[in-house]
Amino acid sequence: MLLKELCSLKLHLFDQYKAKEEHLKNVFTELFITEGDIEKVNHEHEVLQIDDAFKTCKSQNRSIKCNDVFSLNKNEKKKIVLTKGIAGIGKTVSVHKFILDWAEGKANGNIDCVFLLPFRKINCIKNRAISLHEFLQKFNPEMQDLETTKINKVYKCTLAFIFDGLDESRLSLDFDSGMVTSVEERSSVDELFASLVNRTLLPSALVWVTSRPAAANQIPPEYVGLFTEVRGFTDQQKEEYFSKRFKDTTQTSRMISHIKKSRSLYIMCYIPVFCWITATVLQDIPIGNNAEDINTTLTEMYIHFLEHTKLLDSNETMILKLAKLAFEQLKKENIVFYEKDLQACDIDVSDFESTGMLTEIFQQEAGLHEVKVFCFVHLSVQEFLAAVHVFLCYLNKNMEELQFFFEETQNKVRLNCELQSESPLHYLLVKIPDSRLMDLDMSHNELQDSGVKLLSDALKKPDCQLKILRLESCKLTGQSCESVASVLQSSNSRLIELDMSNNELQDSGVKLLSDGLKKPNCQLKILRLESCKLTGQSCESVASVLQSSNSRLIELDMSHNELQDSGVKLLSDGLKKPNCQLKILRLERCKLTGQSCEFVASALQSSNSRLIDLDMSYNNLRDSGVKLLSDALKKPNCQLEILRLKRCALTGQSCESVASVLQSSNSRLIELDMSHNELQDSGVKLLSDGLKKPNCQLKILRFEIQMHLYVDLIHMSRKTFIKLYYILYIMRCV
Incomplete structure (x- = not known):
């Protein structure tokens, strides 16, 4: 009983904890907690993971109670319980509920003593040499008054150590070296923690660690007996x-x-x-x-939250300083900070405390040795205020402060952040176009159609100089094509390159884009639509662009779409029109057969053809298809210089067709890729013979090769003085 009274006393040391305890009883709502496993870290913003993950887990997992985390761990060799959950989901509240119920004798009666050890406080002594006993005294000063005999009994009892907030830790964790074995042995705090986890120190002790998902994998899974996840409210x-x-x-x-x-x-x-x-x-x-x-929207909710709490009216200066603090610490990936961090943002702690904001948006806790620990009430509040700071920097033209977001070289920008369509930062970027900006890459962000609509509005402004826009994998649909098409036909648009790959634009979206491409104001030269759920119907739309007198398109990528032969026929018809300017065409993985080669061949030998670079890799063209292509390559009108036929189900027979091209006086081919085909030695020998002919212009050759042919090719290139580069595959690659 003495030990339980000792640890219960800890819960009542501070008045603010008493208030929390009473509040916990009144409003605590059981959370949905499930048993799980360590997963690969998901770098998507935590809030965006909620809906899908919750739908999945509700049907597959049973809920467990926070009081049962130790009893559910049946692994005698692994005493560690690791609980993950996104910011604000209820991990710390679950820990406090566990301790409260234990202290009141409602649960876990087999545990003699519980130590609550928040990482945000552990950080205050992370650079000290300290024993476990001294370490626990820092958190429990009342232990200093215990008699020596009682202290020795403590470590022979059933102890539970709860380390809360691994994601807030600033320790350097190494679970393989410098292990501690005695409670009196002095070491670094990170070694003490690692020793409790891997059970070299107090092997019978129970350990519970909580963390946000991104930091949970710092603990090797071989030390964890039970993984749980707090999923939030049902x-x-x-x-x-x-x-x-x-x-x-x-x-x-x-x-x-x-x-x-x-x-x-x-x-x-x-x-x-x-x-x-x-x-x-x-x-x-x-x-x-x-x-x-x-x-x-989250942005609007937080604006009204600040308005509701009257903080904007009475503490505007302090809000702006906190916004700067939020931004500076977010850059360092810190969600817990200390007095020196506040001082760096011109925040005087004594003045700050008098504003009464601690319980509204910012929290102060008592650390160890009177060190004060600060954090925002939730990560999203910190993110919101950081975005407010960024917004004000743009308004005040403080560009130096914003260099963190950009990799900038000669007016080219790649955003170093993940944006949502409704985020304040995204709103800022599209509302205030940078007249110097010429190249913008916003790929792999959750922009969605609403974000592209805002972006398109900015691109139509007269001071916008943007020429290159990349929107790959931004969760877009055909609706975004309508927005972009309005940009292309604007008299102010300077856009010459557009990448909308890996979005579900579908045929309807490409139809809208094509209408914009045919307008006289359109300047676009390069269009990439890889993996956009397109069919041959899109080829009809694009073909109408190619034959338009207004079209400036010179490069087109429609790879990874099910265009099929019928689609390529439509494209080829467009390539033969006198207005067609296209020079580069990529059709990888488009479900094509040798029939497509017949259509493309007719375009290549057309007097209007300007095509110099063709990629038909990863299609079932076979030898018959390459034969048709080769016949076209020998025609005087053919301009093709680069041909890629990777993994097209070819044999040595195709090498004979290509070799006839290489020795033709009309051939302009300087680069050829036939890798990942069953050419065999006999096929490569035929290619080698073609390379030796005086008309051969080839400079780059790629294919799988055997070692004895490697020597033959080197000898051949010296004899004929052809500058030949090739990729050597000693082993077949996939």
Whole structure:
């Protein structure tokens, strides 16, 4: 009983913890926690992972209670429980509920003593040599008054160490060296933690570690006996939370009904802290019958949150300083900071404390040795304020502050961040076009159609100089094509290169783009539409562009789309028109056969053809198709210089066809790729013979090769003084 009383006393040391304890009893709502496993780190923004992950887990996993985490771990050799969950999902609250129920004798009676060890406080002593006993005394000063005999008994009892917030840790963890074996042995804090995890120190002790997902893999899975994940609130738990928050059942019912109408609010409210923010914002707003009555974007919610708490009116200067702090620390990936960090942003801690903002958007905690620890109430609040700082930097033309976001070389910019269409930073970038910006890459961001609409509006402004735009993998649909098409036909547009690959544009989207490409103001020269869910119907639209008198298109990539032979026929018809300017055509993995080669061959020998670079790799062309292509390559009108036929089901017979091209007086071929085909030695020998002919212009050759032919080719190139480069495959590659 003495040990339990000792640890219970810890829960009542500070007045603020008493308040939290009472509040926890009144409003605590059971969370949806599941048993899981370590997964590959998902670099997508945490909020964006919620909906899909929650739908999956509800049907596949049973819920477990936070009080059961140790009892569910049946692995006698691995005493570690690792719980992950995104910011604000309820990890720390679950830990506090576990301790409270244990201290009151409601659960885990087999545990004699529980030590709560937040990493944000551990950071304060991370550079000290310290023993485990001294370490625990820092967190539990009352242990210093215990008699020596009682201290020795402590470490023979069943102990539970709860390390909360691994993602906030600034320790350098190494689980393989410098292990500690005694509670009196002094070492670094990170070695003490690692020794408890790998059980060289107090092997019978129970250890529970909580972390955000991105940091959870710092602990090797071989040390973990049970993985759990806090998933947030289920629908029923959301209703329970709001019912506890608002005693008025009518108000609660209307608020829950409205949240269900707004998908963005509905998803966000899986996270308990968002429920709190939503309740704070909406509690005094009359709720109508339409979902539009209430703001639903995260940005708007936080603006109204600040307005509701009156912080914008009374503490504007401090808000701006906190915004700078949020930005500077986010750059360093810090979500916990200390007094020196505040001072670097011109924040005086004593003045700051007098503003009364601690419980609204910013928190201060007592660290060790009177060191003060600070954080925002939630990561998304920090992100929002950081975006506010960025926005103000743009307004004030403070470009030096914003260099962090860009890799800039001669007016070329690649954004070093992941954006959502509704993020304040994205809104900022499109509302204030940089007149110097000529190359913008926003690929692999959650822009969606709404984001491209905003971007397109900026591109039509007269001061916009942008020439190159990359939007690969941005979750776009054909609706974005309509927005971009409006840019292409604008008299202000200077766009010459566009990449919309890996988006579900479909044929309807390409039709809209094509209409824009035919307008007289359109300057576009390069268009990439790889993996856009297209069919042969898109080829008809593009072909109409190629034969337009206004078309300036010189490069087109439609790879990884099911164009099939019928689509290539339409494209080839366009290539033969006198207005066609196309020089580069890429058709990798388009479900083509040798029949496509017949259509392309007719285009190549046309007097109007300007095609110099053709890629038909990863199609089932076979030898018959290459024979048709080769016949065209020997015609005087053919301009082709680069031909790629990688993995096209070819044999040595194709080498005979190509060799006849190489020795033709009309051939302009300087680069050829026939790799990943079954050419065999006999086929390569035929190619070698073609390379020796005086008319051969080839400079680059790629194919799989055998060692004895390597020597023959080197000898041949010296004899004929041909500058020949090739890739040597000693082993067959995939």
